[in-house]
Amino acid sequence: MERLMRASGLQGVYRRRGRRDVAGQATEEDLVQRRFEVVGPDRLWLTDITEHPTMEGKVYCAAVMDTYSRRIIGWSIDARQNIDLVVNALAMAVTRRNPPTGSTILHSDHGTQYTSWAFGKRLRDAGLLGSMGTIGDCYDNSMMESFWGTMQLELLDTRAWKTRKAIP
Structure with a gap:
């Protein structure tokens, strides 16, 4: 087929590769650099979202982990993966731990929930x-x-x- 197309002067149409434009998104510097060892609690927190299927649809869970104890210190579960999901998990962690201002790092990925204005504001408000x-x-x-x-x-x-609701 390729030989016949070339002989006829025809060329296939290529799909352009998808490109995510992250310009303009709020992002943070990588303060962790894959170094997860810490000397005490409330120095480094990690956060992420996971999803799991149920017979009525997916359920999403956001969690905040303290790397020192490796305990989940804040979480939120919802039927939607939105900004409230991550803000609520962060709010629980801040309420339970009350970290000192300016000394706790919260590390996340570049998901839209974590680059949102609302999450960034909650992060700054908590210090x-x-x-x-x-x-x-x-x-x-x-x-x-x-x-x-x-x-x-x-x-x-x-x-x-x-x-x-059946998921513990």
Whole structure:
């Protein structure tokens, strides 16, 4: 086919590669650089979102983890993956821990929820230092990714969930 098209002077049409335009999005410097070791609590928090299917649709969970204890200190669960999901998880973590202003780093990915104005405002109001890893690099938030993998394997994938509310 290629030979016949070339002989006839024809050329296939190529699809342009999709390109995400991140210019203009609020982003933070990577203050973590994949160094997850800390000397005490409330020095470095990680946050991320996961999703899990149910028979009535997906359920989304946002969580905030303290890297020192590796405990989840804030979470939010909803049927929608929106800004409120991450802001509520952050609000719970801040309320439970009351970190000192300017000394706690909150590291996330570049998801639209985390680059939103509302999340950035909540971050600044709490006195947290924002940090974001490289775009599209799962290793920049590997500790949270590992937590989600364990939760999916040991809890959520153990059975089919009928409703969103049935998930513990």
